[in-house]
Amino acid sequence: MEQLEVDLGERSYPIHIGPGLLEHGERVRAGIRGHQALVVTNTTVGPLYAERVEQALAGLEVERVELPDGEAYKTLDQLDPVFTRLLERGFERGATIVALGGGVVGDMAGFAAACYQRGVPFVQVPTTLLAQVDSSVGGKTGVNHRLGKNMIGAFHQPRAVVIDTDTLATLDERQFAAGLAEVIKYGVIGDADFFAWLEEHMGALTERDPAALTTAIRRSCEAKAAIVAADEREGGQRALLNLGHTFGHAIETGIGYGRWLHGEAVAVGSLMAAELARRLGWLSDEEVHRIEALTVRAGLPTRAPADLSRARFLELMRVDKKARGGEIRLVLPTAIGNATVTADYDPEALAATLDEHHALPARSVSRG
Ligand SMILES: NC(=O)c1ccc[n+]([C@@H]2O[C@H](COP(=O)([O-])OP(=O)(O)OC[C@H]3O[C@@H](n4cnc5c(N)ncnc54)[C@H](O)[C@@H]3O)[C@@H](O)[C@H]2O)c1
Numbered sequence: 001m002e003q004l005e006v007d008l009g010e011r012s013y014p015i016h017i018g019p020g021l022l023e024h025g026e027r028v029r030a031g032i033r034g035h036q037a038l039v040v041t042n043t044t045v046g047p048l049y050a051e052r053v054e055q056a057l058a059g060l061e062v063e064r065v066e067l068p069d070g071e072a073y074k075t076l077d078q079l080d081p082v083f084t085r086l087l088e089r090g091f092e093r094g095a096t097i098v099a100l101g102g103g104v105v106g107d108m109a110g111f112a113a114a115c116y117q118r119g120v121p122f123v124q125v126p127t128t129l130l131a132q133v134d135s136s137v138g139g140k141t142g143v144n145h146r147l148g149k150n151m152i153g154a155f156h157q158p159r160a161v162v163i164d165t166d167t168l169a170t171l172d173e174r175q176f177a178a179g180l181a182e183v184i185k186y187g188v189i190g191d192a193d194f195f196a197w198l199e200e201h202m203g204a205l206t207e208r209d210p211a212a213l214t215t216a217i218r219r220s221c222e223a224k225a226a227i228v229a230a231d232e233r234e235g236g237q238r239a240l241l242n243l244g245h246t247f248g249h250a251i252e253t254g255i256g257y258g259r260w261l262h263g264e265a266v267a268v269g270s271l272m273a274a275e276l277a278r279r280l281g282w283l284s285d286e287e288v289h290r291i292e293a294l295t296v297r298a299g300l301p302t303r304a305p306a307d308l309s310r311a312r313f314l315e316l317m318r319v320d321k322k323a324r325g326g327e328i329r330l331v332l333p334t335a336i337g338n339a340t341v342t343a344d345y346d347p348e349a350l351a352a353t354l355d356e357h358h359a360l361p362a363r364s365v366s367r368g
């Protein structure tokens with residue numbers, strides 16, 4: 001088992017990574033404060049893994065809420081049953097919420113923890129690759145609004161993150177590939193060596209080789225933990241973690257939450273950011289090709305959905321937490337391993353990028 005730390009002073013917490021961490025539940029148990037715990041999961045993950053978590057919590061007063069499954073249900077309304085259960089069972093401020101599932105469950109359960117009695121402890125037990133490499137770390141919690149992605153939320157750090165890599169065995173291929181989009185992101189924004197490592201090991205990753213997977217998860221969590229420790233509330237460099245997200249969130253909102261997975265939208269959004277950077281002369285043709293080739297090998301799409309016009313894209317991209325004074329600020333790569341947040345780009349180049357990315361038919365995707 002590996003252990004990392006998110007260094008946030010008195011709110012620091014461990015990230016445990018390894019197989020069998022739910023079977024031997026002491027890491028989950030160690031994150032619990034108080035004598036009451038609410039396991040928040042969904043109708044898919046609950047039947048698979050909740051009993052193991054509940055065994056780890058034996059001796060405590062334990063409740064479970066299963067949310068409906070899917071990005072379409074990441075709404076304020078769906079949190080009502082969580083708050084109702086907490087109140088009906090007399091859960092106090094010392095109670096702990098355990099988020100068991102992918103990023104949707106993690107964001108929602110974390111937000112419930114941020115709100116209930118103005119803040120109770122919570123533990124992240126991520127079960128998708130995307131949640132293990134990204135969403136369970138860093139304390140961004142929240143829900144979607146029909147007009148904008150993650151627009152209602154709070155920063156609320158977990159007490160611990162317990163990553164049982166065995167849970168990935170039940171994840172389907174499409175969900176697995178979605179997680180790889182956020183892994184590739186870390187290479188593009190800040191780590192050329194990691195990007196090269198991914199080029200070498202993408203075959204092993206898509207085969208779910210345990211050693212390669214553990215390395216990818218650890219390096220992703222290390223990268224995220226370092227950025228969060230330096231800039232918890234996104235005053236500066238944390239925004240780099242948003243590579244591809246201004247485009248990607250526009251796709252998710254524009255075509256309806258859940259039609260595309262978050263990771264798929266981020267993959268295409270990152271390629272759009274790379275293409276714009278190429279048009280600006282910041283990235284070479286070869287670098288764009290490398291990012292696209294890795295994305296294809298991960299099993300991810302490379303073109304935006306055909307039904308989003310340039311005008312609609314731009315309208316949706318303005319609904320972004322990085323926007324300032326109505327200006328769209330974008331994370332753009334300046335090399336593989338380096339990126340910047342900027343509003344200083346030629347709007348014609350953005351327009352051309354948007355046109356190119358939905359004018360072409362979707363490319364076929366191959367694995368390897
Ligand atoms: N807070 C953050 O920093 C952050 C970072 C990245 C993404 N996100 C958010 O995360 C969400 C996407 O997360 P996601 O990709 O994990 O999607 P998800 O939570 O919808 O999970 C994907 C699917 O996999 C199922 N599933 C989960 N674990 C499983 C397992 N072990 N075996 C079988 N099925 C399993 C889920 O029920 C769901 O159907 C988005 O809402 C995105 O905005 C948040």
Ligand SMILES: O=C(O)C(=O)C[C@@H](O)[C@H](O)[C@H](O)COP(=O)(O)O
Pocket residue numbers: 134138140149150182234238239241242245321
């Ligand atoms: O942790 C962060 O910071 C991120 O930006 C990680 C992203 O992968 C994630 O999708 C996040 O939820 C996006 O944040 P938002 O502030 O743009 O909603």
Ligand SMILES: [Zn+2]
Pocket residue numbers: 134182245262266
């Ligand atoms: Zn993301």
